[in-house]
Amino acid sequence: MLRRTGVILIIAILAVFLGLHFGLAPDGHDPRTVGTTAIGGVAFLLMTMSIMLSTRIQAAETLFGGLDRMYQVHKVSGVTAGVLVLAHFFGVPKELPVGTDPEVMALFPSAPLGMFALVLLVVSLAITLNRKIPYHQWRLPHKAMGLVYFLIIGHFMTAPSVFFERFNPSGLFLIGAACLGVLSYLYAMFGMNKKTGHNFTIEAINHLDRATEIVLSPVAGRFDFKPGQFAFVEVQAKGWNEPHPFTISSPPSESNLHFTIKVLGDWTRKIREELTVGGEVIVRGPYGRFDATAAGNRQVWLAGGIGITPFLSKLRAMKADDPREVVLVYGVREIGEALFHAELQSLSKKLPNFKLVTLQSNKGEFARVDIMKTRLGQPIASYDYFLCGPRPMVDGIMKDLRKAGVARHKLHSEAFEFR
Numbered sequence: 001m002l003r004r005t006g007v008i009l010i011i012a013i014l015a016v017f018l019g020l021h022f023g024l025a026p027d028g029h030d031p032r033t034v035g036t037t038a039i040g041g042v043a044f045l046l047m048t049m050s051i052m053l054s055t056r057i058q059a060a061e062t063l064f065g066g067l068d069r070m071y072q073v074h075k076v077s078g079v080t081a082g083v084l085v086l087a088h089f090f091g092v093p094k095e096l097p098v099g100t101d102p103e104v105m106a107l108f109p110s111a112p113l114g115m116f117a118l119v120l121l122v123v124s125l126a127i128t129l130n131r132k133i134p135y136h137q138w139r140l141p142h143k144a145m146g147l148v149y150f151l152i153i154g155h156f157m158t159a160p161s162v163f164f165e166r167f168n169p170s171g172l173f174l175i176g177a178a179c180l181g182v183l184s185y186l187y188a189m190f191g192m193n194k195k196t197g198h199n200f201t202i203e204a205i206n207h208l209d210r211a212t213e214i215v216l217s218p219v220a221g222r223f224d225f226k227p228g229q230f231a232f233v234e235v236q237a238k239g240w241n242e243p244h245p246f247t248i249s250s251p252p253s254e255s256n257l258h259f260t261i262k263v264l265g266d267w268t269r270k271i272r273e274e275l276t277v278g279g280e281v282i283v284r285g286p287y288g289r290f291d292a293t294a295a296g297n298r299q300v301w302l303a304g305g306i307g308i309t310p311f312l313s314k315l316r317a318m319k320a321d322d323p324r325e326v327v328l329v330y331g332v333r334e335i336g337e338a339l340f341h342a343e344l345q346s347l348s349k350k351l352p353n354f355k356l357v358t359l360q361s362n363k364g365e366f367a368r369v370d371i372m373k374t375r376l377g378q379p380i381a382s383y384d385y386f387l388c389g390p391r392p393m394v395d396g397i398m399k400d401l402r403k404a405g406v407a408r409h410k411l412h413s414e415a416f417e418f419r
C-alpha cells in the first residue's frame, strides 16, 4: 500500500517552492511570466523527485511503502512533469522580458536547449509509456531521460526571465534540487549497482509444471531479508543483460535463496530453457515492504497465480505458536496451476493457525468478496488483507473489500510490475 508520508513530503516541497516563487517574485515580472515559470519549476522538481525515487534508497522505501510504490510515484511524477513542461512551453512569453539585452541573451542557449529537451522528452515519454515495447528494449531509451534532465537544467539556468532568479529564493531552490537530481542520477547510473550486489551460485534448477524454481547458494555470508521481500536477479553470462525482480520464496532461516519464476517473456523463458547449474548470479536487494508481521492477528493472504511467491516465504517461516490466524486464499485456473499445493496442504495440517482455501476458476470458484464471506470464519471487516497477483484481480478485490467495509489501512498489496 502506498504510504501517504512520501506523497505529503512531495506536496510540501512543491508548496515551499511555490510559496517562494509567488511570495518573492522579482519586481517587474509580469503575472504570466511568474505563473508559467512556476509551472516550469514544478515540472523540474517533479523530474528531480522522479530521478531520486529511481535510486532505490532504503529510507525512501519506508516513506513510500516499498520499492514498487516508489516506482509508481516515479512514473506519476515523470508523466505529470511531462504535461507541465508542455504547459510551460505553450504558456511562457516568447518575447524577451523588458530590459533584457537581445545581444547578450543571444549568447545564452536557453531557447534551443528548451526546444531540444521538449522534443526528447515527448519521444522518451512515448517510448516509456508504450507497454508493448519489451523491457530490454525499453530500458535504454528510458535511461536517456537523464539527458532531458541535464538539458532542462541548462535551459532554466540560461533563461532570460529566470536568469537572475539564480539569486532569488525560488531560483536557488531549483539549483539545490538540480544538485540533488544530478547526484541521484549519477548514483543510479554508476553507484547503486556496486553497493547492492551479493554473489550467488546456481545450486539447483527445478522444473515445476507451471514455473521454474531456482535455488541459489551464497558465495560468502548470508543474505538477510524479511519474508515477502524481493530482489533483482542478474545472471552473469553473455546474453542475459538486465536484472529482473523476483520475490524470494524461501524463508529467511535458509541460507540458500529460492525464486519461483513463471514464464512471461523472453528472459523468463531463457531461465526455464537455458539456465544451467553452477552459473554465477548477482542478487541485489532485498527490497519491498510487503510485511504481514505488524498487521492485526486476523489475516487473509490472497494470491492469484504466481502471486503465491511472497506467501510461500511467509508460510515457510511461520511457526506453530504464531499468534496470527492466517487464511490463504489461493486463486488458480485449475488445480494443476497451484504451485507447491501439496506443501501448502501439509502446512495447513501442521500449523493450527493456518487455513488454506484454494479456489479454481474452472469450477466457478473465484476470489470474490461474496465467496470469501462464506469461507472466512469471522466478519470480513475484521481481517487485514494481503493481496498479490495480476493487477486487475488485485485492484478489483481491493475495491470490493472497501465497499464491503474493510478499512483502507487493512489492505496491503504487492504489484508485480514497475512500469
Ligand SMILES: Cc1cc2nc3c(=O)[nH]c(=O)nc-3n(C[C@H](O)[C@H](O)[C@H](O)COP(=O)(O)OP(=O)(O)OC[C@H]3O[C@@H](n4cnc5c(N)ncnc54)[C@H](O)[C@@H]3O)c2cc1C
Binding pocket: 068, 131, 134, 135, 136, 230, 242, 243, 244, 245, 246, 247, 248, 260, 261, 262, 263, 264, 265, 266, 267, 268, 269, 306, 309, 310, 415, 416, 417, 418, 419
Ligand atoms: C516486485 C516484483 C516481484 C516479482 N516477483 C515475481 C516472482 O516471484 N515470480 C515471477 O514469476 N515473477 C515475478 N515478478 C515479475 C517478473 O519480474 C517479470 O515477469 C519478469 O521480469 C518478466 O521478464 P521477461 O523478459 O520474461 O518478460 P517481458 O515480456 O519482457 O516483461 C513482462 C513485464 O515484466 C516487467 N519486467 C520485465 N523485465 C523487467 C525488469 N528487468 N525489471 C522490472 N520489470 C520488468 C515489465 O512490466 C514487463 O512489461 C515480479 C515483479 C516485481 C516487480
